[in-house]
Amino acid sequence: MSPTRKDQNARCLGPGASSANGGGELKHRPVTEVEGLDQLFEQSLPSFGGAYLRRVWVLLDEAVGKGLPMTLSIAGPVTVSGQHYAWLNPLLDTGWFAYLSTTDAVCYHDGHRALNGARKNPFTEVPIFGDDGALRDEKTIRVTDIGFPEDVLLEQDQFVTACLREPEFQRRMTGTEFRNLLGARYAAQERANGVAEGLLALCRRKSIPIFVGAPGDGSVFLNSVKLWALARLGSGEHAFDLDLHAEVFESCAYHLWGLRDSPTKALGTLILGGGVPKNYNLQPEPALSQIFGLPEISGYLYDVQITTAPITDGSLSSCPPAEAVTWGKVDEEHYRSTCESLSADYSMVMPFVVKALLDKRARYERWAERMGKDALFAKHPEARGYLREREGYRLFARRDELVKKLLAEVAREKARLAKETRYPLAATEPTRAASAKNAPKPAAKKKTTAPKTGARK
Numbered sequence: 001m002s003p004t005r006k007d008q009n010a011r012c013l014g015p016g017a018s019s020a021n022g023g024g025e026l027k028h029r030p031v032t033e034v035e036g037l038d039q040l041f042e043q044s045l046p047s048f049g050g051a052y053l054r055r056v057w058v059l060l061d062e063a064v065g066k067g068l069p070m071t072l073s074i075a076g077p078v079t080v081s082g083q084h085y086a087w088l089n090p091l092l093d094t095g096w097f098a099y100l101s102t103t104d105a106v107c108y109h110d111g112h113r114a115l116n117g118a119r120k121n122p123f124t125e126v127p128i129f130g131d132d133g134a135l136r137d138e139k140t141i142r143v144t145d146i147g148f149p150e151d152v153l154l155e156q157d158q159f160v161t162a163c164l165r166e167p168e169f170q171r172r173m174t175g176t177e178f179r180n181l182l183g184a185r186y187a188a189q190e191r192a193n194g195v196a197e198g199l200l201a202l203c204r205r206k207s208i209p210i211f212v213g214a215p216g217d218g219s220v221f222l223n224s225v226k227l228w229a230l231a232r233l234g235s236g237e238h239a240f241d242l243d244l245h246a247e248v249f250e251s252c253a254y255h256l257w258g259l260r261d262s263p264t265k266a267l268g269t270l271i272l273g274g275g276v277p278k279n280y281n282l283q284p285e286p287a288l289s290q291i292f293g294l295p296e297i298s299g300y301l302y303d304v305q306i307t308t309a310p311i312t313d314g315s316l317s318s319c320p321p322a323e324a325v326t327w328g329k330v331d332e333e334h335y336r337s338t339c340e341s342l343s344a345d346y347s348m349v350m351p352f353v354v355k356a357l358l359d360k361r362a363r364y365e366r367w368a369e370r371m372g373k374d375a376l377f378a379k380h381p382e383a384r385g386y387l388r389e390r391e392g393y394r395l396f397a398r399r400d401e402l403v404k405k406l407l408a409e410v411a412r413e414k415a416r417l418a419k420e421t422r423y424p425l426a427a428t429e430p431t432r433a434a435s436a437k438n439a440p441k442p443a444a445k446k447k448t449t450a451p452k453t454g455a456r457k
Helices: 037-043 048-067 083-091 104-109 132-137 151-166 175-193 199-206 219-234 244-260 275-282 286-289 321-326 346-371 371-377 382-386 397-410 414-419 432-437
Strands: 069-073 099-102 142-143 145-148 210-212 268-273 302-307 339-343
Touching: 037 048, 037 346, 048 302, 048 339, 048 346, 048 382, 069 083, 069 275, 083 142, 083 199, 083 346, 099 244, 099 275, 099 397, 104 151, 104 199, 104 210, 104 219, 132 142, 142 151, 145 151, 145 199, 151 175, 151 432, 175 199, 175 210, 175 244, 210 275, 244 286, 244 397, 268 275, 275 286, 302 346, 321 339, 346 371, 346 382, 382 432
Parallel strands: 069 099, 069 268, 099 210, 268 302, 302 339
Antiparallel strands: 142 145
């Protein structure tokens, strides 16, 4: 028997596992006999790719049941594709997730369906391998199999620009503050046009911080650049700016809260896709432990990821939890039993996983009404985690308090940190211009008297 991967041991193999080098008896219960998706995941996916999916389900079920505050990293066009309506918003609305890491594009496209012109600019399904030249001629934008008029982007640009000119945006702020304010504007637009709640509006309502690690890589910030350029040309002022230092520090403050002050004193993470959102989501631990050198800082206790990136490409997108352990981003003592990476397209998997989680929560809610919460928790301890308050952790509302707490911790390390800012740097080579400027001037030539004609030298 080949050895088990280091980031996978008996516990990851699901209920009934017996040893570090092998699991329990294969469960292959007929799908006709299971009740609900959770039982199907646990008992009707015996092997191969299905077993990976089973392990993902088991770990998410455990993390939720233990009441762990979860972070979510998600890359890809999840809002333009409508997936936030289908499963992402219902998942975040549970109160299980503490904060979110995503892309500027996700935040930008989240506003499309609430625009005034949205009714005449519908989103449609288009062929993946169709005639893109014809789509361009008719001014249709394609994202994989989704099509929408280019006018949507132009109207969204106008909307974002108008928002950025409003008084509440005329200051330097963190990206989480910015997206919270933008979420309020999206929510107002959605209410005005009778549109379902979007991602930013939901996060605003639940006070879930939204981090974007590469804010300059998206159209929301491009519209700020437009206003910046106009201000440089004398067309009004543009005081909006992003404070990236404060935003990263804020993410560290939330991670520290999870380790020190949350009910479980530990965090779990769900990573969908890879890229910058994944890296940003994992960075607070090395920032706290390696950069600031704070004691007793650990990584995520549970790490579940779904990615299409091949592990051999060397990218962070494909990096499994075991590799993240070497960086300190995932808990070293538990990763063998609490981490899994599934090679799959999350859009194919997450609707079913979320449905199973929500159905299990609904089942516990019914049982709690019938037998009382105390009796339910005594018999099914995991129900406590499933039935935690839907209001959630509301970390954004506590951001000032938590940032001050982290700053106080850093202050205790101030002397050591100051010493660590010095290093015996090698001298740099001067530039050509600097060399010419600093070069010693040639000595002036002495004047000589020309000899008279016929004179001897």
